[in-house]
Amino acid sequence: MGRRKIEIAAVKDPNTRQVTFSKRRTGLFKKANELSILCGAEIAIVVFSIGNRPYSFGHPGVDVVAAKFLEHEIIKSNDVKQNNVEVGDIGRLNQQLLDIEARILVEEKKGLELDQILKQHRLSQPSQFKQLQDSYLEFQRRLKDYTDAIEVSECLILLAQEPVVEITKQVKKRRKN
Amino acid sequence: MGRRKIEIAAVKDPNTRQVTFSKRRTGLFKKANELSILCGAEIAIVVFSIGNRPYSFGHPGVDVVAAKFLEHEIIKSNDVKQNNVEVGDIGRLNQQLLDIEARILVEEKKGLELDQILKQHRLSQPSQFKQLQDSYLEFQRRLKDYTDAIEVSECLILLAQEPVVEITKQVKKRRKN
DNA sequence: GAATCTATCTATAACAC
DNA sequence: TGTGTTATAGATAGATT
Numbered sequence A, B: 001m002g003r004r005k006i007e008i009a010a011v012k013d014p015n016t017r018q019v020t021f022s023k024r025r026t027g028l029f030k031k032a033n034e035l036s037i038l039c040g041a042e043i044a045i046v047v048f049s050i051g052n053r054p055y056s057f058g059h060p061g062v063d064v065v066a067a068k069f070l071e072h073e074i075i076k077s078n079d080v081k082q083n084n085v086e087v088g089d090i091g092r093l094n095q096q097l098l099d100i101e102a103r104i105l106v107e108e109k110k111g112l113e114l115d116q117i118l119k120q121h122r123l124s125q126p127s128q129f130k131q132l133q134d135s136y137l138e139f140q141r142r143l144k145d146y147t148d149a150i151e152v153s154e155c156l157i158l159l160a161q162e163p164v165v166e167i168t169k170q171v172k173k174r175r176k177n
Numbered sequence C: 001g002a003a004t005c006t007a008t009c010t011a012t013a014a015c016a017c
Numbered sequence D: 001t002g003t004g005t006t007a008t009a010g011a012t013a014g015a016t017t
Helices: A014-039 A062-082 A090-124 A126-159 A164-176 B014-039 B062-082 B090-124 B126-159 B164-176
Strands: A042-048 A054-059 B042-048 B054-059
Touching: A014 A042, A014 A054, A014 B014, A042 A062, A042 B062, A054 A062, A054 B062, A062 B042, A062 B054, A062 B062, B014 B042, B014 B054, B042 B062, B054 B062
Parallel strands: none
Antiparallel strands: A042 A054, A042 B042, B042 B054
16 A cells, blocks of 8 residues: 555565554554444554564553453463363463463562552652552462462472362462451 | 545444454454564554454464563663652552452462363373473462562561662562572 | 455555655 | 655445345
């Protein structure tokens, strides 16, 4: 859709490529925005240029859509398991581990952000500080629960003396305390 | 770009909307694919239909691009902190806590999923089990690092005697061991 | 209700500044 | 490097099957 037809193949000239990238990225985000409005769809897009500069579009937000996607992925994989379909090879498992590590990085970032924000609020809004601190400690408690579950998992890997369902129950029990 | 021009506003007729969604989603993914080939860009797209059905496109993969994006986000937020930019109000903070809790739940599910998969592999592929177990323990170690960071944060909230940047350094130091 | 067709609209490649 | 213009390729709204 330009003066000439172009082949869909790597653009070699860096200058032309940069212009093409900028224009088509803009076009892609515009299309995504139209799709979300026309059809009430939720969309997240992340793009990296060849120089590794990140660009993103999200309606209602990249994080929201990403989290939703991950939940669906889990449900899907659970369904697969319930049907006793073959589980993938070792590579897929390692990919899952990488996914989790990536998300742990996000948690880390959020945690550091909270540190900063809490500190500022502590200085500027002492009346609300107590409430927020409670939330924060609650969050921490939940993370510990998770870590506990991981520890139980370790035992399971090393000893394999207990069915997996038991772990789920243990976590839930711990939650209710 | 059809027989008639349409306004960019919610399509009311469910039938028409479904057709539009399907066509434009296909078009969007095609454009994304062209952009990635033409410009050597890495792209991830996630779309949810109005009925919450998920669709995704990724080059080289949704997970890969998402993880890369999150790492960049972390770097960016650290820069923001260094520049002492304004942070938002208490409502936003509570929202952040809810977000994190939601993602912790996801991690929990993933952990349990891994238990299940690992157990299956232990039974069916003993030769690869050792390698996977190592990855799992490595993942566990990283999660512990994160928990440690949270613990440091607790001290910071309660005592507020240490600048936040120090925490980041501590986490990084711990990582390298 | 999905696939195909086609008139028309939109995105953009090349150009220009 | 960015912004604007224009001729043309490509996407798609509505129709048809």
